[in-house]
Amino acid sequence: MKANVDKDTCIGCGLCPSICPEVFSMDDEDGKAKAINAEVPESEQDSAKEAEESCPVDAIKVG
Ligand code: SF4
DSSP states (O other): OOEEEOTTTOOOOOHHHHHOTTTEEEOTTTSOEEEOSSOOOGGGHHHHHHHHHHOTTOOEEEO
């Protein structure tokens, strides 16, 4: 399972890193979210999915 943020869609609300900080963080350069470029650890998969479902603009894909 991997996570991806569509930066063109992300509005930089900051919600996903607050839900799942192991996978998502804010990019200081553009103020948008980014995901780790690696497999989502098993222990983080539920919260990564929760972040995907919580994103207000559907910018996150986890799968
Ligand atoms: S929850 Fe969605 S809009 Fe908010 S920072 Fe994360 S990817 Fe961007």
